[in-house]
Amino acid sequence: MTPGSVLIVDDNEDLAENLGEALEVEGFECAIAHDGDSAIAKLADRRFDLVITDLRMTPRDGIAVVQAVRSRSATTPVVLMTAFAGELQIDQARKAGITAMVAKPVDTSRLVALVREQLDGEPEP
Amino acid sequence: MTTFLEDVSAYIGFDRSDSDRLATLHPVLAPDFERMADHFYACIMRHEGAHQAITGGDAQVQRLKRTLVAWMDSGLRGPHDDAFFELRARIGRRHVEIGLPQQYMVTAIGVMRQDYHAVIDRALGHDAERRDAALRAVDRLLDLELAIMLQTYRLDSEDRLRRNERLATIGMVAATIGHDLRNPLGVIESSAYILRRVVDDDRGLRHLDKITNQVRACNRIVTALLELARAKPPQLSTVDARALVKNALVMVAVPDQVQLEIDIDGDHSLLVDVGLLEQAIVNLVTNAVQALARKGGLVVIRVHRHDDAFDALTVFDNGPGFDPDMLPRVFEPLVTSRPSGTGLGLALVLSVAERHRGVAVAENRAEGGALVRILLPSKLPEGAAA
Structure with missing residues (x-):
């Protein structure tokens, strides 16, 4: 049994792949999407234990991803990654129901620790 | 080339005879200086917009009254030379710093003019010729005072705008x-x-x-x-100065040959945006450490009460100091004397100070070494929420 499944959404393909690889090394099962639309399609296909998403993407941004997760589950942790968000966007993201926010560039070891912390003690459904 | 002082004096028609007349007028008017200062600040405190520039309460008003008496004193006594000009220019710059709209300078001179006229009328009313000459000399002096203040004000606000x-x-x-x-x-x-x-x-x-x-x-x-x-207003909270400085210092790499000294009264607290202030301290200490990296030396971070209205955070070192040519421009963005510098460090320090409605000054110490001081308001401006 893996420690959990994670969906990583970022329009920078290298970054999404790297974060996925770093989490896979830790034993997590990872899927990757490069925009909001394809992330939402993946969320419709199956459930993930945790979602990490970038904010600024097109088509459909990170807020839309957060809303898609929340429409299916009230408890799945969602981590928002952002390089430079205005107050308004941060506020929107909070309202949409993010669990945590990390500033870009993401410190990989910190992100791994955050994912572990979020999934620790989460009972398998 | 004529100086601004010579130019504007010629335009107003202020000359040596005015200086002489004002000097003889001094003993006549001096007994009223304090009363005039009281009246002047009573006018300011009654005025909604003007009195907002005064943040330090009664103690500051008392200090400002003393400054105003000294201003009247030196204005009448003269000499109306470069030192006189420099002192007046400083008043103009100070008004830009505290954000006093310039129309208040015009009305303030108007208040002074009325008071001078009243005193002259009373003292010399019996001698119409002498009275008129005195009124003309005082008018020219006040025109000159105003011209210098407004000129400096304009230059300084243009700088700021740029x-x-x-x-x-x-x-x-x-x-x-x-x-x-x-x-x-x-x-x-x-x-x-x-x-x-x-x-x-x-x-x-x-x-x-x-x-x-x-x-x-x-x-x-x-x-x-x-x-x-970042255009966001600072999130002010009251924090322990020593803890703030120590937290910031964690982020600075200090080589063995550089010593740091923290000089803070036991439980001094500051009203600041912690993130912004830490960043400013990191920048100041990093600059000092880099200036000392080669030969080693001492960096002092001092926090003390500056006056009733401001706390001062000062960082100084015993290194080579600022390049005197660069000194007037050290706070400008993209200005740097280090090949590897970004020219953002001190620009950020000034921006942090200004976002706190404070000021930042840079100078070379008489003993050698660079010094930067940030003055931060100790209290929230009246009517502001924390």
Whole structure:
């Protein structure tokens, strides 16, 4: 049994792949999407234990991803990654129901620790 | 080339005979100086807009009254030379610093003029010729005073405007570049993270360390740019000064040959935005440490009460000091004397000070070494919420 499944959404393909690889090394099962639309399609296909998403993407941004997760589950942790968000966007993201926010560039070891912390003690459904 | 003082004196028609007449007028008017100062500040405190520039309460008003009496004293006594001009220019600059709208300078001179006229009428009313001459001399003096203050005010606010425009441009560029650089930096950092688990020889690990450290350095520059561009008002809270300084110092690499000294009264607290102030302290101490890196030396971080209205945070060192040619421009963005400097460090320090409605000054110490002082209001402005 893996420690959990994670969906990583970022329009920078290298970054999404790297974060996925770093989490896979830790034993997590990872899927990757490069925009909001394809992330939402993946969320419709199956459930993930945790979602990490970038904010600024097109088509459909990170807020839309957060809303898609929340429409299916009230408890799945969602981590928002952002390089430079205005107050308004941060506020929107909070309202949409993010669990945590990390500033870009993401410190990989910190992100791994955050994912572990979020999934620790989460009972398998 | 004529100076501004000569030029404007000629225009107003203020000359030696006026200086002489004012000097003889001094003993006649001096007994009324204090009463005039009381009246002047009573007018200011009655005025909604003008009195907002006074944040230090009654103690500050008392101090300002003494300054006004000295101003009347030196205005009448003369000599009306370069030193007189410099002192008046400083008043104009100070008014820009505290954000006093310039129309208040015009009305303030108007109040002084009325009071001078009343005193002259009373004292010399019996001698119409002498009275008229005195009124003319005082009018010319006040015209001169006002011209100097407004001229300095204009030059200083133009400077400020230019700097703000530059900051706004940097801000826009920074927001774009910052965002665009963060992803590539993130990729480099995460690749180094993954490689660290694969590489098992010392040489490879050493290079991974270098990559990680340099990525962090880039991140700091990007963060400084984004901080500079941040338009958000500071989130003020009361914090222990020593804890604040110590937290900031954790982020500065200090080589063995440089000593740090923290000089803070036991439980001094500051009303600041912690993130912004830490960044300012990091920048100031980093500058000082870099100035001393070669020969070593001492960096002092001092926090003390400046006066009733301000706390002072001062960082100084015993290094070579600022290049005197650069000194007037050290706070301008993109101005640097170090080949590897970004020219953002002190620009950010000034921006932090100004966002707190404070000021930052840079100077070379008489004993040698550079000094930067940030004055931060000790209290919230009246009517502001924390």
